[in-house]
Amino acid sequence: MGDSIRIATYDDVLAIEQVPLADRLHGITDVHGLLRRSAGLYGDDLALRFLLLAAPDLPSHDVTYATLLERVTQAANLFHGLGIGPGDAVSLLLPNLPQTHYALWGAETAGIANPINPLLEPDKIADIMRNAGTTVLVTLAPFPQSDLWDKAVEVIDKVPGLRHVLRVDLSPFVPDAMRPMLAAMTPPDRMPARGDVTVSDFDTALAAQEGDRLSAGRVIETGEVAAYFHTGGTTGTPKLARQSHANQIFEAFILGALMTEPGDKVILCGLPLFHVNGTMVTGLAAFAGGRTVVMLTPQGYRGQGVVANFWALVERFRGNSFSGVPTLYAALLDVPIDGRDVSSLRTAICGAAPMPADLIHRFEAATGVKILEGYGMTEGTCASATNPRYGERRAGSVGFRLPYTKLQPMHLDAAGKPSEPCAIGEIGALCMKGPHVFLGYMGKEPPSGWFDTGDLARMDAEHYIWLVGRSKDLIIRGGHNIDPQMIEDALIAHPAVELAAAIGQPDAYAGELPAAYVSLRPGAEASAEELIAYARANVPERAAAPVHLEILPEMPVTAVGKIHKPPLRQKATARILKDALAAAGIEAEVTVGDDPKFGMLARINPAPGTAPEAVRKVAGSFAVAVEITETPGAAA
Numbered sequence: 234m235g236d237s238i239r240i241a242t243y244d245d246v247l248a249i250e251q252v253p254l255a256d257r258l259h260g261i262t263d264v265h266g267l268l269r270r271s272a273g274l275y276g277d278d279l280a281l282r283f284l285l286l287a288a289p290d291l292p293s294h295d296v297t298y299a300t301l302l303e304r305v306t307q308a309a310n311l312f313h314g315l316g317i318g319p320g321d322a323v324s325l326l327l328p329n330l331p332q333t334h335y336a337l338w339g340a341e342t343a344g345i346a347n348p349i350n351p352l353l354e355p356d357k358i359a360d361i362m363r364n365a366g367t368t369v370l371v372t373l374a375p376f377p378q379s380d381l382w383d384k385a386v387e388v389i390d391k392v393p394g395l396r397h398v399l400r401v402d403l404s405p406f407v408p409d410a411m412r413p414m415l416a417a418m419t420p421p422d423r424m425p426a427r428g429d430v431t432v433s434d435f436d437t438a439l440a441a442q443e444g445d446r447l448s449a450g451r452v453i454e455t456g457e458v459a460a461y462f463h464t465g466g467t468t469g470t471p472k473l474a475r476q477s478h479a480n481q482i483f484e485a486f487i488l489g490a491l492m493t494e495p496g497d498k499v500i501l502c503g504l505p506l507f508h509v510n511g512t513m514v515t516g517l518a519a520f521a522g523g524r525t526v527v528m529l530t531p532q533g534y535r536g537q538g539v540v541a542n543f544w545a546l547v548e549r550f551r552g553n554s555f556s557g558v559p560t561l562y563a564a565l566l567d568v569p570i571d572g573r574d575v576s577s578l579r580t581a582i583c584g585a586a587p588m589p590a591d592l593i594h595r596f597e598a599a600t601g602v603k604i605l606e607g608y609g610m611t612e613g614t615c616a617s618a619t620n621p622r623y624g625e626r627r628a629g630s631v632g633f634r635l636p637y638t639k640l641q642p643m644h645l646d647a648a649g650k651p652s653e654p655c656a657i658g659e660i661g662a663l664c665m666k667g668p669h670v671f672l673g674y675m676g677k678e679p680p681s682g683w684f685d686t687g688d689l690a691r692m693d694a695e696h697y698i699w700l701v702g703r704s705k706d707l708i709i710r711g712g713h714n715i716d717p718q719m720i721e722d723a724l725i726a727h728p729a730v731e732l733a734a735a736i737g738q739p740d741a742y743a744g745e746l747p748a749a750y751v752s753l754r755p756g757a758e759a760s761a762e763e764l765i766a767y768a769r770a771n772v773p774e775r776a777a778a779p780v781h782l783e784i785l786p787e788m789p790v791t792a793v794g795k796i797h798k799p800p801l802r803q804k805a806t807a808r809i810l811k812d813a814l815a816a817a818g819i820e821a822e823v824t825v826g827d828d829p830k831f832g833m834l835a836r837i838n839p840a841p842g843t844a845p846e847a848v849r850k851v852a853g854s855f856a857v858a859v860e861i862t863e864t865p866g867a868a869a
Contacts, residue, residue, distance in 0.1 A: 236490045237490055239622075242621070242695070243696040246634065249636040263482070264482070265453075287537065289548075294406055303444035306443070310343075310448045311442050316368060316396070318343070321343075321345065323346055323370075324361070324365060325507070326370060327371060327401065327507075333506045334506070336399075337460075342451075348507040351384075361473070362388065363391075363394070364675060368394055369395075373385075374401060374403070375422050376404070382422075386423060396429070401435045402434060455478050457478055459477055459481055462474045474673075475672040475673060476671050483668040483669055485521040487635055488513060489518040492522060492524070498525055499554075500527070501546065501550070502528050502533065502556075510584055510609070512615075513614065514582060514616070515556055518615075534557065540564050541568060544569075547573070548574050548575055552577060554579065554580040560794040562581070566592075579603060581603070582605050583605070590628040606626070606631050607620065608698065612684065613684075616669075617635060617665055618633060620697075629699065629722075631697075638666075641692070642661035643683060651682070660690070664683040666680075708745050708777075710737075715737075715774070715777045717736065720733070720772055732796060733750070735748070736750075737802075739809045749765075749768060749782045752788045760784075807823045807824065810855065813854065813855070814848065819851065820839070822838040823835060832858075837860070848861050
């Protein structure tokens, strides 16, 4: 299947680079060119297999490589007819569907694709679309248990530049036996208040377009913008990261070659297509290598029954690999394999967050599947490093840099800019440069030289890279840097713990002290007292032992399943401030949330008659931005 490169040691990375990169890319300069090449090589092979529901015995909707190219070409022609050209954005507010691929790659061929997380609130979606300059939106028509169309209706009225809306109807995917109940379960259709926006059916509009040629005659240069991916966004408006066709073509061919080995054909897709891991690892890179992508329901791993039926789905489709995040692997450990034949499954790819070594060992022991940890980010198109498939996989590291890229812990100068490489074993700001580095955020200049990822890392003597946390995630106790991962690794080794997160809670003396939050495995029991004693006995550094631990019914996670620490920091900050005020005899309500100026802001509402200065004196002991609400009758 496609090209293949084998990496066992860092010397193999260097040897691969002896072949000019241009030779690896086959003269392809844009996404449509990649799909044309794959259709020529694998035309009748299956590119996509889509499941509406996770039941292992329901039929799949299958798409060949020839059909994929035809549909993407039709989508590009459709968007061109709606006025989309170079520099114009098509926003996609869609779950994982075959049509998501058609619209995504068709939008990049005609103009710029802007995939958006469907779980965001309408105001944030509208912000992203306005910033992207969106004139065309592709979203979902009304369907049972989906609120996407209702969200879209709200968004349409908030984006003045929007002119055309195309809706994907899921009803053709519904099995015949379920159709009688579909109409009764579908929410009422409603139209936006604006009369200057057209609303059309996506598949009907697609079918009216030619699929054997591009009508625009556009010649895409490799440096042109292909997509806007939103990133960040916990405070204020998410930033739009601009990716070029060159970025995506490089990642597609390099990742496709790394993922491909004889007989390795089927990859299961459960990560969302608004995220670069989904679009590249289980999208363009898979297509570059002629693989079959099995789409596990529109909601991916979040879909009802997907995790519960995962091993049955592996058996049915003879899946060879899948990509996930640590929270998924923890959940899969609780699903019995029950004699399922999963011998086809050889590789599992883990990204988005460092995976505890104990979790890696337990998963590999239980399943026999090899886990390849990698490192990547939207600003690096997708992946920047991976553990070697054929060499030593060092649990907890993210392996070697990708061939043709640079990834290096660096010292920062007084201006916070990368200056010189760190020595072996020395922790520094992880920086990157190369053909995978994005074109910069919308409205900002492209990166010049090294790009600071915001992560801290060290490199060992064999060039394996080890993350030591986000720079902002470090717990700084009296000037001493504590890596939260050492606390998390210790806690995750406890048999009752499923997930663990460590953060720095405010402290009036030390600045921060380590605190931990955990969720338990189904059916497991443990007390906070037991777990904090366990952590203190097993955390390798005395100063890193958590001073506080809470058991949560559910850990907060992002849309792709990564543990989301900001709510935990907010929770800890509110508790610390409230306790400090109470100790000073001050009764007050304390809420902590996001703030576009301060990032995190504590709002304190003291009881009537309380002097604001007394509140300010207590709160001022902590390095936390505070806003005090002065109630009527407050003392002078």
